[in-house]
Amino acid sequence: xxxxxxxxxxxxxxxxxxxxxxxxxxxxxxxxxxxxxxxxxxxxxxxxxxxxxxxxxxxxxxxxxxxxxxxxxxxxxxxxxxxxxxxxxxxxxxxxxxxxxxxxxxxxxxxxxxxxxxxxxxxxxxxxxxxxxxxxxxxxxxxxxxxxxxxxxxxxxxxxxxxxxxxxxxxxxxxxxxxxxxxxxxxxxxxxxxxxxxxxxxxxxxxxxxxxxxxxxxxxxxxxxxxxxxxxxxxxxxxxxxxxxxxxxxxxxxxxxxxxxxxxxxxxxxxxxxxxxxxxxxxxxxxxxxxxxxxxxxxxxxxxxxxxxxxxxxxxxxxxxxxxxxxxxxxxxxxxxxxxxxxxxxxxxxxxxxxxxxxxxxxxxxx
Amino acid sequence: xxxxxxxxxxxxxxxxxxxxxxxxxxxxxxxxxxxxxxxxxxxxxxxxxxxxxxxxxxxxxxxxxxxxxxxxxxxxxxxxxxxxxxxxxxxxxxxxxxxxxxxxxxxxxxxxxxxxxxxxxxxxxxxxxxxxxxxxxxxxxxxxxxxxxxxxxxxxxxxxxxxxxxxxxxxxxxxxxxxxxxxxxxxxxxxxxxxxxxxxxxxxxxxxxxxxxxxxxxxxxxxxxxxxxxxxxxxxxxxxxxxxxxxxxxxxxxxxxxxxxxxxxxxxxxxxxxxxxxxxxxxxxxxxxxxxxxxxxxxxxxxxxxxxxxxxxxxxxxxxxxxxxxxxx
Numbered sequence: 190x191x192x193x194x195x196x197x198x199x200x201x202x203x204x205x206x207x208x209x210x211x212x213x214x215x216x217x218x219x220x221x222x223x224x225x226x227x228x229x230x231x232x233x234x235x236x237x238x239x240x241x242x243x244x245x246x247x248x249x250x251x252x253x254x255x256x257x258x259x260x261x262x263x264x265x266x267x268x269x270x271x272x273x274x275x276x277x278x279x280x281x282x283x284x285x286x287x288x289x290x291x292x293x294x295x296x297x298x299x300x301x302x303x304x305x306x307x308x309x310x311x312x313x314x315x316x317x318x319x320x321x322x323x324x325x326x327x328x329x330x331x332x333x334x335x336x337x338x339x340x341x342x343x344x345x346x347x348x349x350x351x352x353x354x355x356x357x358x359x360x361x362x363x364x365x366x367x368x369x370x371x372x373x374x375x376x377x378x379x380x381x382x383x384x385x386x387x388x389x390x391x392x393x394x395x396x397x398x399x400x401x402x403x404x405x406x407x408x409x410x411x412x413x414x415x416x417x418x419x420x421x422x423x424x425x426x427x428x429x430x431x432x433x434x435x436x437x438x439x440x441x442x443x444x445x446x447x448x449x450x451x452x453x454x455x456x457x458x459x460x461x462x463x464x465x466x467x468x469x470x471x472x473x474x475x476x477x478x479x480x481x482x483x484x485x486x487x488x489x490x491x492x493x494x495x496x497x498x499x500x501x502x503x504x505x506x507x508x509x510x511x512x513x514x515x516x517x518x519x520x521x522x523x524x525x526x527x528x529x530x531x532x533x534x535x536x537x538x539x540x541x542x543x544x545x546x547x548x549x550x551x552x553x554x555x556x
Numbered sequence: 557x558x559x560x561x562x563x564x565x566x567x568x569x570x571x572x573x574x575x576x577x578x579x580x581x582x583x584x585x586x587x588x589x590x591x592x593x594x595x596x597x598x599x600x601x602x603x604x605x606x607x608x609x610x611x612x613x614x615x616x617x618x619x620x621x622x623x624x625x626x627x628x629x630x631x632x633x634x635x636x637x638x639x640x641x642x643x644x645x646x647x648x649x650x651x652x653x654x655x656x657x658x659x660x661x662x663x664x665x666x667x668x669x670x671x672x673x674x675x676x677x678x679x680x681x682x683x684x685x686x687x688x689x690x691x692x693x694x695x696x697x698x699x700x701x702x703x704x705x706x707x708x709x710x711x712x713x714x715x716x717x718x719x720x721x722x723x724x725x726x727x728x729x730x731x732x733x734x735x736x737x738x739x740x741x742x743x744x745x746x747x748x749x750x751x752x753x754x755x756x757x758x759x760x761x762x763x764x765x766x767x768x769x770x771x772x773x774x775x776x777x778x779x780x781x782x783x784x785x786x787x788x789x790x791x792x793x794x795x796x797x798x799x800x801x802x803x804x805x806x807x808x809x810x811x812x813x814x815x816x817x818x819x820x821x822x823x824x825x826x827x828x829x830x831x832x833x834x835x836x837x838x839x840x841x842x843x844x845x846x847x848x849x850x851x852x853x854x855x856x857x858x859x860x861x862x863x864x865x866x867x868x869x870x871x872x873x874x875x876x877x878x879x880x881x882x883x884x885x
Contacts, residue, residue: 248694250694254693272693274686398836405794411598411832415836419839433785440709444705460698
């Protein structure tokens with residue numbers, strides 16, 4: 190009799206355990222794989238704490254700090270720019286930084302993901318706690334707990350950059366392409382963009398050489414010089430889609446007049462690049478909108494927490510290689526004529542920022 | 557002349573020279589003044605970085621803080637000149653003193669607490685990098701004085717001006733180890749610490765000087781580099797770790813200490829710079845540079861072991877050969 194009761198208790202315990210496991214599994218699936226919408230409740234302003242978290246200390250993200258201050262002032266809530274202490278963009282450091290922020294009461298995040306897959310477990314944990322996440326300046330892959338991804342459409346930007354360059358070259362000639370690590374998702378997209386731009390010329394423009402893995406202060410200058418030394422006489426155009434190759438090329442072209450026949454389009458508005466542009470040593474540069482990224486992300490997250498908005502599945506998203514919920518934060522070609530206007534200023538494209546903010550009611554569904 | 561050819565780096569230099577001549581004949585771009593300048597400019601930087609590591613390897617220690625010190629010195633010079641409006645000479649001196657002090661701190665902790673240089677410099681190097689990023693918020697200083705840009709990017713035909721400080725550093729370090737008592741003390745402690753102690757050599761002082769010198773040399777390398785990129789970024793030094801070891805090891809520095817071939821360092825820097833250049837000139841994937849560096853280090857270690865075996869097999873040859881990769885006393 191006693192054994193029978195024990196046996197029944199054991200079976201009951203097993204069933205309860207199985208039910209609990211099944212329930213947890215369904216909950217986990219629901220949390221991680223289904224709807225991107227989070228935050229259906231509303232919070233008072235005093236309880237809203239938004240964090241903009243870059244991948245690590247990098248000059249590209251610097252305007253996010255100003256955006257956080259401006260958004261905090263405009264929205265009347267806490268918006269902080271918190272840099273994970275990892276110059277090498279280690280996912281584990283970024284994850285522990287975000288965990289610390291959650292412990293301090295932050296309840297909405299815009300994150301540049303260090304590793305499009307390795308950061309997802311953190312996202313799942315945040316989503317399970319009802320914390321909305323926006324991928325900012327880089328996207329995690331679908332299915333992702335991030336409600337959307339807001340960043341530069343790097344493929345379209347690189348294609349446009351190439352088109353401007355090939356037009357300036359008179360539609361023919363040879364191009365050298367300076368870029369970052371080829372295993373990086375953004376570099377792959379940029380390379381695709383450049384190749385697509387070159388393909389439009391039907392063979393009249395040739396992509397003579399790709400020099401990759403040089404987006405660092407020590408790798409960029411010698412690589413650019415070696416490319417110029419070997420192909421400088423035959424290149425008619427050159428473009429860089431990353432920061433350090435752009436700075437190095439601008440500096441070297443400024444000091445070496447024998448390569449001025451090469452039309453160069455760089456990336457971002459570092460003072461060295463803008464100085465080369467003002468002195469007509471280079472043809473142009475591509476501007477991105479990191480300030481606008483910070484402003485828009487903070488605004489959307491605020492609406493989700495304060496007004497209980499959720500992401501509209503029918504929002505005007507662009508389908509990208511790894512995500513179907515992408516919104517372009519904009520890019521702009523800065524010519525020699527526009528150089529003065531964008532020198533010494535923060536990287537920002539207000540027209541795009543205002544346009545996206547104006548579409549908030551299309552991006553979010555609010556009660 | 558015979559002594560020159562008996563050095564470990566002599567075959568490396570000869571092979572590089574032959575490869576250079578062949579490449580110069582095969583591709584017209586390789587032998588141009590601008591391309592040779594490119595190689596020599598990189599050589600100068602690599603040599604400075606390598607010397608900074610070599611002086612601590614000589615005492616059988618290591619420094620993982622070379623890059624961190626460089627980053628800190630870079631933003632110190634850039635900030636003092638560009639933001640605080642110090643005269644460039646004063647900013648450079650302050651930067652060099654800062655590098656020296658960083659090295660001194662490393663040396664003090666290691667010598668006084670008898671800790672491993674690996675652990676201490678891992679910690680301080682990370683801290684130096686953190687300070688550099690924290691002070692600048694990762695934003696580089698772009699107001700670089702023309703004198704540093706002229707130094708970094710200036711040339712007379714193929715001769716990079718950076719070679720002047722690099723050669724001066726190599727000669728000074730080489731001479732210091734050969735003729736100065738403290739240089740010989742560092743080598744003695746590196747070669748056999750117990751024997752050096754018995755001989756009355758103050759090993760703590762030697763350790764302190766080796767690390768201080770390493771910090772100073774890293775600071776000089778950083779100042780040299782500011783003009784190359786025309787930007788003082790805290791990311792300077794972030795990728796110096798591998799090169800800081802590759803240059804002295806390929807140049808024949810023994811990992812177990814007791815050796816400091818400054819000329820070998822310079823030759824190794826030349827070889828690595830030439831490989832970097834050739835792979836781009838020949839349109840080979842740049843990832844191959846890392847593979848080539850790895851193979852060269854491996855070759856240097858293997859040739860060291862081989863030389864050691866030959867030395868043991870020939871007891872009548874006098875001084876045993878000591879070279880990179882020799883793992884025993």
